[in-house]
Amino acid sequence: MATPIQRLEVTLDTELESVDLAENIVMRVAEAAGFDQDEVHKLGMAVREGVVNAYNYGNAQDRQKKILLTVEFEQDQMVVHIVDEGNGFQLEDVADPLAEENLLRTSGRGIFLMKAFTDELAVRRGPTGGADLIMCKKLPGPKAGGCG
């Protein structure tokens, strides 16, 4: 039987292909961790949205910059970090896409979807000042700890 992954760290280039790559990596890890297909899909989507955020807004599509993806298991939950090299942001500064005045906007739903598809979402300051998006998902089972 293969040794289960405890921590996986991947450095991604700031390019569109990294979005699919990150999503696929996390989905494989989630499958191996025992999540059902629906939860695997949701985790994949959340990570996709996070990496798109890092690509578009954090790193502003600058190919010189990198995106760090980390997946780890702690206290019966899966924790994903997506760190960019931008200027960081605050979750409370993100407009509510469900507000009437924002429904016809063509962007701004990524953070909302990340929250919808994970148990907890937080943003911290990364080591170079960019955003460290932290997503937590309780492992299949009864126990869970806090996020980040």
Added chain:
Amino acid sequence: MPLQGTCREVGDIAVIDFSGRITLGEGSAMLRKTIRDLISNGRKKILLNLADVDYIDSSGIGELVGAYTSVRSADGELKLVYLTKRVRDIIQITRLFTVFDVQPDETAAVRSFR
């Protein structure tokens, strides 16, 4: 699978049968171009068949919203039909059922155009 779309006519309605994923990059660009071409060809009644679209991300949703507003600005109508569960769930949680006219089947959709 990258997004693909084929156009057919039902009376004066342009029906686009999409298949694949509507995501950031080729998928959303393809959707945008399809709508832009239809509008520039003077099409006022557009039905998007999403039966074979199994995945949409926030960028794809943004393109659908953009398509809706573009068609509306051109005094046209854009409707959706045959949403898969995953696409339906995304449109549901983003409150876009209050924006999009989603029809249950093609017959009902065709009847619903002005």
